[in-house]
Amino acid sequence: MFENTYNFVALESKFMRLKKIGTILTLWLAIATTGFAQEADSIPFNANPSNYLLLDKGLQFRITAAINSMYDFDFAKAERDFGVIGYQYPDHPLPDFLMALGYWWRIEVDVTNERYDKIFLRYLERATDKAQRMFDEDETNKEAAFFLAAGYGFQGRLYSERRSWTKAAFAGRNALKYMDLSRGEAEFNPELLLGDALFNYFSVWIPENYPLLRPVMALFPAGSKELGLTQLEEVASNAFYTRIEAMYFLFRLYASEEKRPYDALRISEYLHGQFPNNPYFHRSYARHLYTVGRWTESVSESFQILERIDAKQEGYESNSGRYAAFFIAQYYDRVRDPKKAKEYYLKTISYGEESESQESGYYLFSLVQLGKMETAAGNKKLAKEYFKKVKKYAKRKHPAHQEARDFIKKNKL
Template identity: 45%
Template sequence: MPALFRFSRLFLLLLLLGSLAPSYAQAQDDTSRVKAPPIRNVDLSNVDVLPNTDTKGWLLLDKDIQLELDGAVQNLYNFKYDKAEKQFRSLRRRYPHHPMPYFLMGLSNWWKIMPTNFQTKQYDKIFFAYMDTANTYSEQLAKADPNNYEAYFFLSAANGFDARLNAERHNWRRATFSSKRALNYLQKSKEANGLSPEFLFGDALFNYYSIWIPENYPLLKPVLLFFPKGDKQLGLKQLRTVADNAFYTGVEAKVFLMKLLHNDE
């Protein structure tokens, strides 16, 4: 059972992240350019909780940073990596000990790998290096302040992408380790869902796929009893909230919604 349990955790995470690749390619066929969502005020009636914590210094919630990176995010999702990375490096020069610029640089390299159906390996080393660095600085933030949910967000995201690529490379031990960390930090970061729709994205995917998996893979039903119970309709509602309001994860949420509503709903 322990081996099966580890596999199920990995399988869940890989399913969440892996389904992005083909659907994103289809989305590119439907529209020649992907626009980053505008900065909006979040309707807190659509999110779960609003923790009492100090958000000073959280770049994820900084509206000035969002305005600054608006063009970079659009360039990233339109495969203009050099232009996007130029702005990400500028952010890194000003915030050298914050995980965000390293995570964004890693994400840029992820999008260089993924459209090739993971055939190219020339960006693997730098991708892992950026995600490892994002993890390191996130851990430092979390150690300094256990209520720093921004740190948990980046820990969950960086470990999730790390697990995904390691699984593609058949590095199963590392993939399992990273996926377990990603899910653990997801549980912590979800406490901040009320602060930003960015935090809601991972919880939305978990809510949806924790129901979708046993419906489509009945053999995993006994294993998924170890997981918190999800809510498929709540997951869709949360994805719509993220798609309508999130700056960094809004495009991903829209892509997932396109796939889910087209194929599964």
């Protein structure tokens, strides 16, 4: 059982990815700009020859702490600072865009939760309206085009999560349009490279994984996954505004697509170290520790996640609990403590149902393990109930469904 523990993580990624195909289809359309730099003492004070606010090094220095607070889920502090910028620059899209980013990270923790959608979109619309006015006044304004690309890109990401395909396609098309128009300003190049990187990678990845979409992708220029990864690494090293976003995509691709778990761990460890209160980075770090077999460290981080959920810490909720409880259950299974393993498999089920994640791999495999445990204990009626749930929530081709069927047949349940 434990020789295949990496497969649990891989399968979770695979089937959640299949469920969210729409998101994948629009990721490379987004010129996402959430990744602000963190090292304030490395930002030089120098002139801003283009008079673009984004390229004002003094402002970059000033907002670094606020951006760090946002990433570390101290939204109250971040938004106070964003409000000051809004007071100073009321007609500029940057303050509203920063506010939208804060709500995007609230959404990112559990994308099935729609409670922040309206306010996120409202701030994005305010930002794009201001950017559009700037662009209408001067169509050579690269900064205005940059914000329009970013705003429409983020709209596309959310609409694809909500399966609003027409809106997602419209937003993605506009993102590409304004991304092209924002080219030509040398100092913007590291930021714009993120859009190129995502396009290069996913324009190849999509037809490889979804052959039916090959005719659609044939309408676009040829890409290169290798070049896309190289560009993402360059952005992660050199960009100011898109650095963290590039790291986010890198560790996800390293973990699920590129089969480079140690590289995924390296990045998630860095991000968790920089932003220890960010639940998304925290659970990703625990997950990648689990993947490479660093069990005790993964369990330690997972217990901390559960403690923060119980303490109702900002951003820590049932979705993160589902991950953490599963890793702990697997550990106790490994050290042959069935009582504790059962306790945390049950917690995984509870968190999965609370977050309505019954189709997720961790939820389904927890049901399988509980079914096996109850069979061994002679509780066949309860075991049947667990396997019945597996067959209810898993598609027939899902490995958990297959494993449940095989076990039922072998043990004549």
